[in-house]
Amino acid sequence: MDYVPITDHDREVMLEKIGVSSVQNLLNIPRDVPRARLQLPPPLSEPELLDLCRQIALSNRSIDPKRSFLGAGAYSHYAPSIVRYIASRGEFLTAYTPYQPEASQGTLQAMYEFQSLLCELTGMDVANCSLYDGATAVAEACLVALRETDRKKLILSSGLHPEYRQTVRTYFQHSDIEVIEAPLQSGTTDLDFLNSSVNSEVAAVVVQVPNALGLLEPVDAIEKTTHAKGALFITSVNPVSLGILKPPGEYGADIVVGEGQPLGIDAAYGGPYLGLFACRQTLVRKMPGRVVGMTRDAHGRRGFVLTLQTREQHIRRAKATSNICTNEAMMALAAAVYMASHGQQGFRELAEQNLRKAHYACEQLSKIPGVSPMFGKPFFNEFALEVPIDPETLNRRLEAKGFLGGLPLARWDAQWKRGWLVCATEVQTKESIDAFAQAVAESCKDR
Amino acid sequence: MEKKHSPGRILEPLLKDLGQDGRRAFQLPKTDLPAVAPETQIPSDWVRSKPAALPELSERDLVKHFMRLAHLNFSVETNFYPLGSCTMKYNPRVHEEIAGLSGFAQLHPYAPDSLSQGTLQLLFELERMLAEVLGMDAVTLQPAAGAHGEFTALLMARAYHEAQGRPRKKVVVTDSSHGTNPASAALCGFDVVEVKSNARGRVSLESLASVVDHDTAVFMMTNPNTLGLFEEEVMKVTQLVHDKGGLVYMDGANMNALLGQVRPGDMGFDMVHVNIHKTFSIPHGSGGPGGGPVGVKAHLKPFLPAPMVASGSAGYRLESPGPQSIGRVRSFFGNVGALVRAYAYIRSLGTDGLKQVSEGAILNANYLKELLRGIYPIAVDESCMHEFIASAKEMKASQGIKAMDIAKRLLDYGFYAPTICFPLIVEEALMIEPSETESRQTLESFADALAKIKHESEETPERLRTAPHRMPVSRLDEVQAAREPNLRW
Structure with a gap:
């Protein structure tokens, strides 16, 4: 099964108009480039494909x-049924990044609403409309802190998910940034270690709440130590926990990141998930990723646009705040529907x-x-x-x-x-x- | 007749303005445990004093809201979307059904291998199929997007050069490259050097030779390039870089044009990423998720990120990385839900189907270019691959009409706009990529619309400068949005 609608008749008409005798004549690929002879499994019709994929899915053993x-x-x-429904609507699912706002108001307003809901949940001033996942969101938050403070050290609590710590190490392995891991004391970040190692060279202290062992961290003490030396306080949160826990905005976090998967997103063996990113107003021009803002049209009507784009790679190239382009917008939409479904x-x-x-x-x-x-x-x-x-x-x-x-x-x-x-x-x-x-x-x- | 809007109109209220306290769109099952105060389980200073102010709506109102928003969007399913370099092809609906099968969708990333054989088999086979299509020796499926793939590959290149005992500092990119190329190189700590394209929009061997030296870690090249042109001297280019000990990276954003025709590995590239949300039909999702698998030649295999899928007598398993691996680039395995769709796509099409994709994309692009001949100047007017660049420079010179004006007016005619003002080396660029899934009739009506717009530029230029006129909103004030950002309610 392919999805090419070009009939033999179409091909004839089109080639004649172009003035060549075959499509191969259009390929200006020089002779010294070897031609491919792919060896792939034979094509399948839709029923055969479904049958095959159902068999493969059944080889995963499902657990209630x-x-x-x-x-x-x-x-x-539990994900409300409407989460999957809305996130499967072709008008959202098959649109691109909303570069033409007049033809993308649906996506843009939904992303503005996602940003707003995330701000309500975290108690932060502003949010972007998604990064790849929880791990890369931590790495991006560290980049903001390094740029903001112009310092060279990062302290990660060992209570931060091990895969997040590994990801941060990968992101900075090539650089002169020193990544320090603060040990745990009975399952939470060792405050004595922090007191002795947070100094004026440290750009940020990163903790996870609840941490990887499920525990609530002594955030007030960590905040004090961190800010006393002018470092940024970054927390990685489980968004569902914020239904009952004190929000990071109340305990002085500068940047809040996290894995948005709990907000109605399938486990799906690890992805696609949703990197959350929210921060204080003062950091807004250093944020990574897409951000949607409210504005007016030429007739004074309310509308939404991608904004602060001069931070981004397609404008700033090597000087961008991040290299991110494609993100996880559809997961952000799912999360917005999830949050609003609960209220x-x-x-x-x-x-x-x-x-x-x-x-x-x-x-x-x-x-x-x-x-x-x-x-x-x-x-x-x-x-x-x-x-x-x-x-x-x-x-x-x-x-x-x-x-x-x-x-x-x-x-x-x-x-x-x-x-x-x-x-x-x-x-x-x-x-x-x-x-x-x-x-x-x-x-x-x-x- | 064009619609009239009264000033100050709001298209759709915000969620918070639709909320009414006490409504619910979803009800949890009542718990069968006796209630206790949260303060008996966690310290009282940890308990949130004020619940998060999330709006409360009925399910009916919530669905109505998001459906009304949906109707304000153009999308591949509703409109022609000739966005250059983005490969906005049709996304088969059956893939949504497959990715949603509970065996795939509900699988926990830490489920033991014994419970995950189906997904592991699929990933294992996908790695091999992609390696075959790309002509590479190994593939990592982990990168979440193209830019993430670039970043992953550049870290591997850095590790490779260091392992050879000669670290290198420089990454060379072309002046027509995607913005992610220099941004990813900078993120990896490389010095970025830009090389100029020649008059025919291609990499100039001479200019390249003048910047590639023994400090060059990687040359990043897009083929076909962002002008939709095949890089004719690609074999010499890869040789030139290799002669200096450098690696050559192919930005595979435009891989749709090459499927089943030629393979990056056979052209001498050491590394390549492919955007599965372009070439392999994963829906773009208003910006994501996608996937950016990276293929590498054998000499880079030891540096691949962790983990990989392996197969053995006991079935499939996740394998830890070797000592030279760059490590982990994200949590868990990757955007598996997107990878399932890519697998389904390749299995549907097979070898001949993939060839038909590239041939269809190339035929459609050349036909559309032919329809526009004489109406718009084409930057480098030769046979193109999957896309080509028209330019508004003549209209700008004569009437002051810019590419942006044409883009906005196209929306009025029911077409999404081409990519505009990119690549940066073409003045007033309109980068048009029709993809293989559009019919001849669609291309002809699109060309008609562009011809009408050309006519309007002479008769009623003001109409273009103030376009769009038939969309839910007219041109939006982006300067105001950036000057005083309003990013939340």
């Missing part, structure tokens, strides 16, 4: 979301259910002999447990019972041999949590 307790950076939430009270209830169910799960699991919380500090919807057997073995046993267990923390840090990171969201029920606790208890009996 109620029976999955794995988070660790990608979370299972103020609904979003609070969503976060409360996450909090409640995760705490119930933690209580139930902690009753199992040999299982206990690793840190005993406040958390949102994810928590680390110490378990009596190898967590990899535990997960295999749970898989046999139809459960997807938590993340064995040794994959992130070898010191946590018996560490197991468990997540519960609104999709779990008391019944599924109880069944999970029982399965864990049974699986832990046999050492």
